[in-house]
Amino acid sequence: xxxxxxxxxxxxxxxxxxxxxxxxxxxVPALIVLAAAIMAGATAYLTTDLVAGIMPSDVQAYQGVMGxxxxxxxxxxxxxxxxxxxxxxxxxxxFFQGQGTFRRILAVTGxxxxxxxxxxxxxxxxxxxxxxAIHVSPVTDVQEIQAxxxxxxxxxxxxxxxxxxxxxxxxxxxxxxxGIRYARVISLxxxxxxxxxxxxxxxxxxxxxxxxxx
Amino acid sequence: xxxxxILLILxxxxxxCTPVAAEETGPRLIVSEYRLDPQVLxxxxxxxxxxxxxxxxxxxxxxxxxxxxxxxxxxxxxPYTDVLSLGSGxxxxxxxTVYTEAPDGLYYVKFTVDYREGGQLRYAIPVEVDSTSLxxxxxxxxxxxxxxxxxxxxxxxxxxxxxxASAVTVTPEGEGFVVTPSSSFVGTLEPDAQSTIPFMxxxxxxxxxxxxxxxxxxxNAHTATVTLPLDxxxxxxxPELALTGIRVTAGPGYLRISGNVTNVGLDDARAITLTTGxxxxxxxxxxxxxxxxxxxDRSTPFEVTFRAHTSVSRVPILLSFKDAQGTTYTxxxxxxxxxxxxxxxxSEPTRFIMLLVWMLVIVLAAVIIYAWRKG
Numbered sequence: 001x002x003x004x005x006x007x008x009x010x011x012x013x014x015x016x017x018x019x020x021x022x023x024x025x026x027x028v029p030a031l032i033v034l035a036a037a038i039m040a041g042a043t044a045y046l047t048t049d050l051v052a053g054i055m056p057s058d059v060q061a062y063q064g065v066m067g068x069x070x071x072x073x074x075x076x077x078x079x080x081x082x083x084x085x086x087x088x089x090x091x092x093x094x095f096f097q098g099q100g101t102f103r104r105i106l107a108v109t110g111x112x113x114x115x116x117x118x119x120x121x122x123x124x125x126x127x128x129x130x131x132x133a134i135h136v137s138p139v140t141d142v143q144e145i146q147a148x149x150x151x152x153x154x155x156x157x158x159x160x161x162x163x164x165x166x167x168x169x170x171x172x173x174x175x176x177x178x179g180i181r182y183a184r185v186i187s188l189x190x191x192x193x194x195x196x197x198x199x200x201x202x203x204x205x206x207x208x209x210x211x212x213x214x
Numbered sequence: 215x216x217x218x219x220i221l222l223i224l225x226x227x228x229x230x231c232t233p234v235a236a237e238e239t240g241p242r243l244i245v246s247e248y249r250l251d252p253q254v255l256x257x258x259x260x261x262x263x264x265x266x267x268x269x270x271x272x273x274x275x276x277x278x279x280x281x282x283x284x285x286x287x288x289x290x291x292x293p294y295t296d297v298l299s300l301g302s303g304x305x306x307x308x309x310x311t312v313y314t315e316a317p318d319g320l321y322y323v324k325f326t327v328d329y330r331e332g333g334q335l336r337y338a339i340p341v342e343v344d345s346t347s348l349x350x351x352x353x354x355x356x357x358x359x360x361x362x363x364x365x366x367x368x369x370x371x372x373x374x375x376x377x378x379a380s381a382v383t384v385t386p387e388g389e390g391f392v393v394t395p396s397s398s399f400v401g402t403l404e405p406d407a408q409s410t411i412p413f414m415x416x417x418x419x420x421x422x423x424x425x426x427x428x429x430x431x432x433x434n435a436h437t438a439t440v441t442l443p444l445d446x447x448x449x450x451x452x453p454e455l456a457l458t459g460i461r462v463t464a465g466p467g468y469l470r471i472s473g474n475v476t477n478v479g480l481d482d483a484r485a486i487t488l489t490t491g492x493x494x495x496x497x498x499x500x501x502x503x504x505x506x507x508x509x510x511d512r513s514t515p516f517e518v519t520f521r522a523h524t525s526v527s528r529v530p531i532l533l534s535f536k537d538a539q540g541t542t543y544t545x546x547x548x549x550x551x552x553x554x555x556x557x558x559x560x561s562e563p564t565r566f567i568m569l570l571v572w573m574l575v576i577v578l579a580a581v582i583i584y585a586w587r588k589g
Contacts, residue, residue, distance in 0.1 A: 011585055174581065
């Protein structure tokens with residue numbers, strides 16, 4: 001049976017309402033997260049190139065190393081975040097007498113990374129097109145680095161990438177809600193709270209960092 | 215007795231000083247024709263004198279020798295010293311080589327024939343010496359003598375001599391210029407005739423140009439020259455490009471310099487190319503701008519695109535163009551811009567992308583509504 005991709009994206013309730021043995025395997029979710037991690041690594045490499053331009057000239061000599069570290073770091077962090085999201089959902093769902101195992105939550109959360117993967121590809125293309133035109137100036141004082149990074153993050157293309165990230169995260173949250181519902185055997189309302197609260201906090205924090213809310 | 219001697223000397227002098235003319239002392243021989251080639255000698259020339267002797271008497275005539283003598287015009291050789299017999303009505307031709315170092319003037323050489331029976335035929339032949347040379351004149355030069363710019367020199371060769379000059383050739387000489395043709399053959403130039411020859415000269419540096427006319431007067435080679443200075447100034451008739459209305463804008467992933475390129479020179483600019491140099495890297499879609507012929511006072515819009523490091527806020531535009539002669543000119547012009555402002559403009563999402571974002575939001579909303587209705 002082919003992987004019901006459209007069902008997962010558009011009608012997650014139908015996807016997860018099937019027998020749990022059809023979706024609780026971690027193989028497919030891990031592959032989705034791996035793909036998303038690779039795209040995150042590629043975007044991180046481009047970002048490191050920009051950030052390196054901010055650093056003092058003596059630090060810029062390590063730009064190549066910074067790129068590699070940034071790429072590997074992004075891949076590892078993507079997997080960590082996958083686990084963190086799952087843990088958060090697991091803990092919150094405890095308040096609603098959730099019964100499923102943590103492994104099932106990992107699978108559900110991994111499936112939810114499919115929209116995030118799509119968003120990562122789009123963000124990478126946009127970033128790859130626009131990043132060469134982004135202006136950064138090397139700082140002379142280490143204390144200026146934070147301000148320079150903030151200025152970089154406020155570039156229109158960076159804000160656009162963040163907005164895209166929020167949109168696809170909301171899409172993922174939609175999948176997570178239905179997934180958690182079946183993974184933890186709780187009501188749709190409880191699943192919405194389980195997923196909605198941390199996701200809402202994450203979105204608020206992201207918007208805050210973008211400087212739209214201050 | 216002394217008076218008799220004086221009378222005898224006077225009588226002998228009178229005989230020797232008799233005017234040069236055919237003298238009938240026995241056989242009736244006459245100089246029927248003579249010719250000098252060239253007709254008019256120049257100082258230092260060698261000429262060929264041909265004399266035709268005819269026996270107009272009823273009896274044969276025998277001569278011991280025939281010779282030519284002169285003072286200003288000398289004979290290089292007198293080869294006719296053998297006894298010759300000339301029948302009635304017959305003719306014989308004598309050829310002598312004459313030479314002169316005399317100044318301009320009319321001189322005579324004396325042709326003398328000794329009869330075997332005694333007596334002589336003496337005949338005076340006029341020889342004209344005129345050392346006037348051919349005249350070579352530059353009647354037209356380029357209005358502006360510019361380095362690397364071709365100009366026309368009109369050279370006139372005239373013949374003020376009383377006789378024709380042959381094998382006339384005009385050749386430009388010197389260094390520091392290119393000239394076409396390298397030589398021009400005129401041929402024979404009749405008296406008071408002239409010929410005009412154009413030469414296309416391209417001066418390369420300050421020097422002199424000499425126009426030399428070589429010609430022959432008979433068998434004698436002669437030459438005349440005229441020399442002109444070649445002092446090319448800076449070429450005022452070159453194309454010159456100016457960039458106006460420069461505007462720097464940002465595109466997706468590149469910066470764009472646009473404006474107008476105007477030919478402010480006095481000659482056509484050809485094969486125009488513009489691109490960015492220095493720390494800028496030409497980028498698609500307009501790595502290089504090219505244009506064909508741009509006439510003076512005409513302008514055309516241009517556009518070049520490039521990428522540069524974020525710290526670069528000044529890039530040179532490199533211009534290259536050619537003039538009608540194919541000489542390549544290069545120039546550059548620095549363009550400064552506010553990189554920060556451009557960066558924000560460059561990273562500003564286009565309307566198309568913003569449209570996609572909104573479409574994405576709508577799709578997501580539809581998906582969520584659909585999912586919740588199904589759920």
